[in-house]
Amino acid sequence: MLFVAGLLMGGLIEAPPIEAIGIDEGDFPASSGAPEITPRDTISPVPNKRSVLGTAGKNIAVRGNTVVVIFGPPSGDPINFFDGVEVGYSFDGGHTWDFFVLSTTQVRRVYPGVIWPEDWDSPLFFWQEAESDGSTYLPSPIYVAWDLVFPNGVFNVEELPHSEEWDVWLPSADASGDTIIVTGIHLGNGEPYRSFIWRSYDRGISWEADTFITPSHGYEWHDTPIPRIGHDGYVAVITDWIVGYGWDAIAPFFLESLDGGRTWIDTINLWDACGWTPYDSASGWWYDYDFVLDTNDRPHIAWKFGVGILEYGDCWYISPTEGAPGAWEGWEMRLIAGEGNGATIVTQPSITYDPYHGILYYAVKGFFASGSDTFIDIGYFTSVDGGNTWQDEGVFVGPDEQEEEAFEFPVVLSSGEVPCGIRGSYLGDDLIFYHAGIVPQVTDISVFESANKDNLGFFVLVGDTFVPYMIIRNSGTEYAGTYEAYFKIKKFPETYVYSSSMTGGPLAPGEMDTLIFPPWVPEEPMKYEVISWVYLYGDLFLSNNWMKLDMRSVTGETWLSYLNDTVNVTLSNWYEPGRGWGARFTPPSYPCDLETVAVLLGMGENGPDDAVIVLVDDDGPGGMPGTVLFQDTVNVVDSLNWYYVVPEGTPVTISDGSFYVGVIQLGEVGPAFGFERAHPVSRQTLEYTGSWGPSRLRELADPKIMVKVHMEVEVTERGSQIGFATLEPRLISLFPSITRNSVNIVFSNPYKGDLFVRLYDVSGRLVRSWKFGDLKRGRSKESLNVKGLEGVYFLRLGNERYWSPARKVVILK
Numbered sequence: 001m002l003f004v005a006g007l008l009m010g011g012l013i014e015a016p017p018i019e020a021i022g023i024d025e026g027d028f029p030a031s032s033g034a035p036e037i038t039p040r041d042t043i044s045p046v047p048n049k050r051s052v053l054g055t056a057g058k059n060i061a062v063r064g065n066t067v068v069v070i071f072g073p074p075s076g077d078p079i080n081f082f083d084g085v086e087v088g089y090s091f092d093g094g095h096t097w098d099f100f101v102l103s104t105t106q107v108r109r110v111y112p113g114v115i116w117p118e119d120w121d122s123p124l125f126f127w128q129e130a131e132s133d134g135s136t137y138l139p140s141p142i143y144v145a146w147d148l149v150f151p152n153g154v155f156n157v158e159e160l161p162h163s164e165e166w167d168v169w170l171p172s173a174d175a176s177g178d179t180i181i182v183t184g185i186h187l188g189n190g191e192p193y194r195s196f197i198w199r200s201y202d203r204g205i206s207w208e209a210d211t212f213i214t215p216s217h218g219y220e221w222h223d224t225p226i227p228r229i230g231h232d233g234y235v236a237v238i239t240d241w242i243v244g245y246g247w248d249a250i251a252p253f254f255l256e257s258l259d260g261g262r263t264w265i266d267t268i269n270l271w272d273a274c275g276w277t278p279y280d281s282a283s284g285w286w287y288d289y290d291f292v293l294d295t296n297d298r299p300h301i302a303w304k305f306g307v308g309i310l311e312y313g314d315c316w317y318i319s320p321t322e323g324a325p326g327a328w329e330g331w332e333m334r335l336i337a338g339e340g341n342g343a344t345i346v347t348q349p350s351i352t353y354d355p356y357h358g359i360l361y362y363a364v365k366g367f368f369a370s371g372s373d374t375f376i377d378i379g380y381f382t383s384v385d386g387g388n389t390w391q392d393e394g395v396f397v398g399p400d401e402q403e404e405e406a407f408e409f410p411v412v413l414s415s416g417e418v419p420c421g422i423r424g425s426y427l428g429d430d431l432i433f434y435h436a437g438i439v440p441q442v443t444d445i446s447v448f449e450s451a452n453k454d455n456l457g458f459f460v461l462v463g464d465t466f467v468p469y470m471i472i473r474n475s476g477t478e479y480a481g482t483y484e485a486y487f488k489i490k491k492f493p494e495t496y497v498y499s500s501s502m503t504g505g506p507l508a509p510g511e512m513d514t515l516i517f518p519p520w521v522p523e524e525p526m527k528y529e530v531i532s533w534v535y536l537y538g539d540l541f542l543s544n545n546w547m548k549l550d551m552r553s554v555t556g557e558t559w560l561s562y563l564n565d566t567v568n569v570t571l572s573n574w575y576e577p578g579r580g581w582g583a584r585f586t587p588p589s590y591p592c593d594l595e596t597v598a599v600l601l602g603m604g605e606n607g608p609d610d611a612v613i614v615l616v617d618d619d620g621p622g623g624m625p626g627t628v629l630f631q632d633t634v635n636v637v638d639s640l641n642w643y644y645v646v647p648e649g650t651p652v653t654i655s656d657g658s659f660y661v662g663v664i665q666l667g668e669v670g671p672a673f674g675f676e677r678a679h680p681v682s683r684q685t686l687e688y689t690g691s692w693g694p695s696r697l698r699e700l701a702d703p704k705i706m707v708k709v710h711m712e713v714e715v716t717e718r719g720s721q722i723g724f725a726t727l728e729p730r731l732i733s734l735f736p737s738i739t740r741n742s743v744n745i746v747f748s749n750p751y752k753g754d755l756f757v758r759l760y761d762v763s764g765r766l767v768r769s770w771k772f773g774d775l776k777r778g779r780s781k782e783s784l785n786v787k788g789l790e791g792v793y794f795l796r797l798g799n800e801r802y803w804s805p806a807r808k809v810v811i812l813k
């Protein structure tokens with residue numbers, strides 16, 4: 001590996017403690033300068049700086065005008081001064097807040113953090129709970145949590161396995177796709193310092209817990225590793241531990257993994273890699289470091305080095321200039337703020353990368369004295385060329401034209417969409433949210449809604465008229481001119497049956513268009529994929545330009561399911577009882593009778609186990625599962641099989657909205673639940689972890705669930721070519737088809753008069769018959785008593801002239 005020797009001195013930015021930071025003139029985005037901080041709104045009182053010190057201070061995340069924070073509110077107790085952990089949501093840029101409680105345990109340390117991956121619908125929160133008995137700390141567990149129905153505050157809170165046993169502090173985390181990496185540190189207390197890592201590759205359903213680093217100077221200092229997840233299994237980490245340079249220096253280290261954090265291929269001492277000779281007693285210490293990966297997975301590192309363990313020193317930028325993930329070379333250090341000799345000037349660096357505009361942001365807290373202002377202020381810097389040169393942007397100026405005093409961690413964040421810029425939470429007597437108005441000029445258009453309001457898989461009726469539509473949103477900050485929108489329907493797997501397009505616009509920033517396309521009528525039961533997208537010249541963000549949805553056309557009597565693959569199956573199970581999976585179904589017509597539920601299940605590794613299959617109404621908060629309509633317990637004894645349950649008596653009837661089918665695992669590791677990963681995916685999958693919420697697997701897989709339904713559909717009124725025969729009675733529906741005591745039939749009688757029903761066994765012998773006299777012409781519904789029978793039978797109905805085809809019914813004891 002090639003390293004560049006010597007410290008690069010060109011283009012350095014210094015921030016001396018006496019003079020004000022200057023603003024360079026020149027060609028730079030209009031956002032450069034000393035921005036006014038708007039708004040400056042109090043979020044909540046907090047009792048101690050440990051409320052915002054977690055994971056390099058990043059207890060705040062931003063997406064557009066939505067801001068989320070995590071903190072420990074005050075308890076009033078002088079020892080355990082945090083009254084648990086809370087999160088706050090703001091949807092107006094930090095002006096007003098809604099609060100939710102994650103924990104009510106009174107503790108002395110929480111060190112909270114939050115991340116909000118771009119491909120996640122909701123943020124991931126994490127924290128520790130270190131309680132004191134007045135003289136010592138009790139073992140500290142680490143928790144993670146996410147909002148199952150963001151932003152409704154329905155949280156899944158999980159304690160990471162072994163974290164309390166290992167007494168882990170100062171958590172840090174990152175997530176991308178289905179991968180979550182959490183790290184933490186055991187702080188010695190008479191034992192060796194060592195760090196731990198938790199890995200999940202299914203969005204927190206299961207965890208791998210390992211020891212991460214035990215430094216050779218095991219009883220000396222070692223800080224929490226900060227992980228960052230890149231592409232294709234790449235994970236990088238920065239941390240520190242003791243290295244002898246004539247003194248015990250707390251030195252910076254960089255590690256990489258190419259297999260999702262399972263194994264690590266390198267351990268790089270960044271001082272040595274940069275060819276830097278540290279000044280006497282130089283050291284980096286205690287969360288004075290931060291880093292990001294750019295779109296090429298190149299690391300950009302911010303680190304404060306000072307003398308010994310002094311809080312203030314100088315802040316540096318470290319990054320490789322050559323190579324690729326797993327083989328970065330040409331490491332360089334650049335001084336960002338300070339004198340380069342450990343003089344106590346700045347501290348607490350924070351860095352982020354805006355992938356849409358290629359801008360790096362670097363913020364510090366320090367002594368940026370200006371005129372009569374001698375307070376500790378917030379300074380920040382930007383780079384538009386990948387960290388090669390840095391622009392000194394000055395100090396934050398508040399609404400009262402005064403420089404803002406920094407307390408703890410001037411956090412730099414990119415919102416993931418416009419506007420982006422400098423945002424942060426600081427600590428005085430209160431937790432404060434600041435927003436510096438750095439708003440790049442961005443052209444962006446997006447598909448906001450397509451085909452249905454939920455942007456999820458859905459059902460339509462054969463013969464019914466389906467009206468395609470799209471809602472297009474100007475998601476940028478620039479005026480959008482004419483755009484082109486496309487709507488296509490593809491018959492599974494590859495034949496297009498519908499294609500239409502139209503132009504729209506112009507749109508002001510934030511404005512929306514609703515586009516209505518020509519109607520379409522499905523002619524047969526079929527699986528379809530709806531594909532819609534929009535094109536605007538100069539659009540910078542293409543990932544939000546399209547949408548794909550699962551659509552099924554069905555008849556009035558059918559099995560509702562999201563199945564695409566009848567051969568392959570993936571089995572998944574939980575590692576504790578009382579958890580489960582399910583799916584949401586919205587019938588295309590009402591009333592809808594639910595006759596039979598079928599779920600593909602298999603034994604867990606411990607052998608046969610029970611599972612509860614439930615039908616649930618959508619009358620819970622936000623349309624989530626609420627009232628249980630029916631439930632039954634099945635004993636899963638097969639390695640893989642369909643398990644059927646039938647509501648006793650009359651079928652469950654849905655008159656509006658949706659219903660849910662769920663399976664709750666009762667065994668420790670089973671039964672296992674069947675999934676398929678064939679596309680298109682409905683995204684209607686749920687999980688149960690004490691309450692129902694959208695599953696972390698919903699973008700990847702659909703559950704193997706089928707629901708036999710009967711809907712009162714007058715197909716002749718819906719444009720279908722299917723019609724009623726002139727003289728033959730028609731058996732429209734028979735439910736349940738698997739029953740114990742009775743069978744319900746819905747039929748149409750071609751004329752007024754008598755109707756006969758006959759039940760035959762498999763040998764063709766007539767077992768029972770019924771006569772219904774003087775029926776009116778049209779549709780009728782009757783119930784047949786089949787008590788005392790058991791086995792497979794066939795049912796027919798007829799009049800004096802014609803008999804309907806036979807329908808099978810299974811009668812259970």
